[in-house]
Amino acid sequence: MATQTHYRSLMGPSPGFYKLMAGLIAVIMLGMGAAYYMEHNGHWVTGMTNQIVWGMPHVFAIFLIVAASGALNVASISSVFGRKMYDPLARLSALLAIALLIGGLMVLLLDLGRPDRLIIAMTYYNFKSIFAWNIILYSGFVGIVAVYIWTMMEHKMHVFKKAAGTAAFIWRLMLTTGTGSIFGFLVARQGYDAAIMAPMFIIMSFSFGLAIYILTLMASFNWTDRPLGDAVLLRLKSLLGVFVAAVLYFVIVQHVTNLYATEHHAVERFILVDGGIYTFLFWAGTILVGGLLPLAVVYHPTLGKSRQWIGIACAMVIAGGMATIYVIVIGGQAFPLPIFPDKEIIESSFFDGVVGSYTPSLPEILLGIGGVAVSAAVVAVAAKVLPFLPESLSDEVVDASVS
Amino acid sequence: MSVEANINQYRRRFLGQAGVATAAVATVPLTSLLASGSAQAKALDEPASSDNRWGMLVDASKCADGCKACVDACNDEHGLEDLGRPETDAQWIRKVTIKDKATGHIDTLPLMCQHCETAPCVDVCPTGASMRRADGIVLVDRHTCIGCRYCMMACPYKARSFVHEVLENQVTHQPRGKGCVESCTLCVHKLDAGDGSTACSEACAAEGHHAIIIGDLKDPNSDISRQLRASPTRQLRADLGLNTGVRYKGL
CATH class of the missing domain: 1.20.5 (Single alpha-helices involved in coiled-coils or other helix-helix interfaces)
Structure with a gap:
């Protein structure tokens, strides 16, 4: 007979909680200040130009949005695929999904040329635009996952848990397909224009989202003195290993299929061989730090059992993931457009035919980090007031609930 | 009381x-x-008609190396200022010099919005601010553009500019705004007023080059239609199948 899992909000006066919130609010205020500075002066004060039109805010926003859908996976494994062991982990998973999405959307919104026109974005739809689909997919995701959380928390709603979890799972697959398609459907740029972008973004979301989930779980249990057993943690880190390997597989397939077509040799050479920072970030970031090193750690016979090393592996997946998104978003724009495929451009006042230069500016980075802080603050406040975290995930409790 | x-x-x-x-x-x-309003002018409340398709023919063989009269005229006409920041300054039309990789032949030509029939910028715009008029002119509605720049990501010709700063001293017929995207309007205010020409084509003609011709592609008797029938021309990135309103000759 499976025992009931007990959940508890963060009770009582806690100096640690208020210190955390003070820190997060300070970071959020810096991000808001950066956004105000950029909007007040115009984007010329940033590193973004008419050549690199999407910069660091988009790297942060896309990373957070991709990770958001992935953070929901733990809940999906529980509700959709019926794995009992994941049941107590599901509430935090759904909360993290909403929080990451809110953080990412805030960054995206505050980087708009006209963020004051949010109401226009919500009322004028061009249904041929993947961006317009995404506005619906993102708002729908928050709504569906909120209902899903309700079915998990309210006893009377438990009967709808599987249905809500399944709807959220299907919706998240559509959402990440939409995010990947933002790039996949851009036929003009050789760095994008590949149908593999959609499934690749989905598998990236599995990996980034789970890495953030594991770190959040470890931190929240550690800070609130709740027992977290090896059974849960080792299961999650092994799953992370599978997702990291899958991302590597998709990255390899993407580049090998691109190399098959002669017209893409130049852009592949740019990313893989002589693209400067983008080549470095690809090999050092995506492949080494985001791929091979965390794989080595999680499957290492001793390091793979160390909590500290599991945490480091998660941090490496996140750092490598940021590098991957940077190479896709910025690298894809930096490579010049093939306006005249059979000609060499020898003169232009508008930087035609040359690699676009981009240096992230401080306000862009502050805005991005502000988005991360918003996500963290949403999780912290929600866990403070509502019972998202189980009282214990010790091996005995987990064994009792599974058996 | x-x-x-x-x-x-x-x-x-x-x-x-x-x-x-x-x-x-x-x-x-x-x-x-x-x-x-002039006799040929379209009334302000009269919609653009799909009976017309405004287009441009650029004869690269007539475009003079070193001449940028078209660029200067466009900047004057629309109040585009050079702020000394080439990476963020708006450029609606630019001169590009290209060399054939195989033969070494050099051409110089003006490059701007190609006013595609199936414009990628119109497809991707989330709010529909990027739009194509019935007469083929691709424009940005400055009231509904939210400044997301997705159109700039999608345009194969790098034709669009984002307004990176506060603007002053704007010309009245071309309102612009910080945080919105903009590009060549094919001098829609002049075409609607019945001028039948654009600032760039007038400037090119004034220099005696006559490399830019504007006209109605759907009028078989227009100068542009006759010239397009008479000589081979090409669309840039014709492989994308966008049916551009701007055609190049002598490339």
């Missing part, structure tokens, strides 16, 4: 006078605008 009735009476009188004044103010500019 009570105080309240007095107030109501004043209120009625005031509202009545205000209504008359508002109607008068609204009517004056409308009638003056109608009176000043």
Whole structure:
């Protein structure tokens, strides 16, 4: 007979909680200040130009949005695929999904040329635009996952848990397909224009989202003195290993299929061989730090059992993931457009035919980090007031609930 | 009469006078605008017609190396200022010099929005601000552009600029705004006024080059239609199948 899992909000006066919130609010205020500075002066004060039109805010926003859908996976494994062991982990998973999405959307919104026109974005739809689909997919995701959380928390709603979890799972697959398609459907740029972008973004979301989930779980249990057993943690880190390997597989397939077509040799050479920072970030970031090193750690016979090393592996997946998104978003724009495929451009006042230069500016980075802080603050406040975290995930409790 | 009735009476009188004044103010500019329109001009409330498709023919063999009269004229016409920041300054038209990789032949030509029939910028715009008029001119509605720059990501010709700063001294017929995306309008204000030409084509002709011709692609008797029939021309990135309104000759 499976025992009931007990959940508890963060009770009582806690100096640690208020210190955390003070820190997060300070970071959020810096991000808001950066956004105000950029909007007040115009984007010329940033590193973004008419050549690199999407910069660091988009790297942060896309990373957070991709990770958001992935953070929901733990809940999906529980509700959709019926794995009992994941049941107590599901509430935090759904909360993290909403929080990451809110953080990412805030960054995206505050980087708009006209963020004051949010109401226009919500009322004028061009249904041929993947961006317009995404506005619906993102708002729908928050709504569906909120209902899903309700079915998990309210006893009377438990009967709808599987249905809500399944709807959220299907919706998240559509959402990440939409995010990947933002790039996949851009036929003009050789760095994008590949149908593999959609499934690749989905598998990236599995990996980034789970890495953030594991770190959040470890931190929240550690800070609130709740027992977290090896059974849960080792299961999650092994799953992370599978997702990291899958991302590597998709990255390899993407580049090998691109190399098959002669017209893409130049852009592949740019990313893989002589693209400067983008080549470095690809090999050092995506492949080494985001791929091979965390794989080595999680499957290492001793390091793979160390909590500290599991945490480091998660941090490496996140750092490598940021590098991957940077190479896709910025690298894809930096490579010049093939306006005249059979000609060499020898003169232009508008930087035609040359690699676009981009240096992230401080306000862009502050805005991005502000988005991360918003996500963290949403999780912290929600866990403070509502019972998202189980009282214990010790091996005995987990064994009792599974058996 | 009570105080309240007095107030109501004043209120009625005031509202009545205000209504008359508002109607008068609204009517004056409308009638003056109608009176000043030229015979060929399209009335302001008349929609663009799909009976026309405005297009441009660029003859690269006539475009002079070192001449940028078209660029200067465009900047003057639309109030585009050089702020000394080439990476963020708006450029609606630019001169590009290209060399054939195989033969070494060099051409110079103006490059701007190609006014595609199936424009990628129109497809991707989330709010529909990026739009194509019935007569083929691709424009940005400055009232609904949210400045997301997705159109700039999608345009194969790098034709669009984002307004990176606060603007001053704008020209009245071309309102622009910080945080919005913009590009060549094919001098829609001149075409709508019945001029039949653009600032760039007029400047090119004034220099004696006549490398840019504007006209109605759907009118078989227009100069541009006759020239397109007579000589081979090409679309840039024809492989994308966008059916551009701008065609190049002599490339």
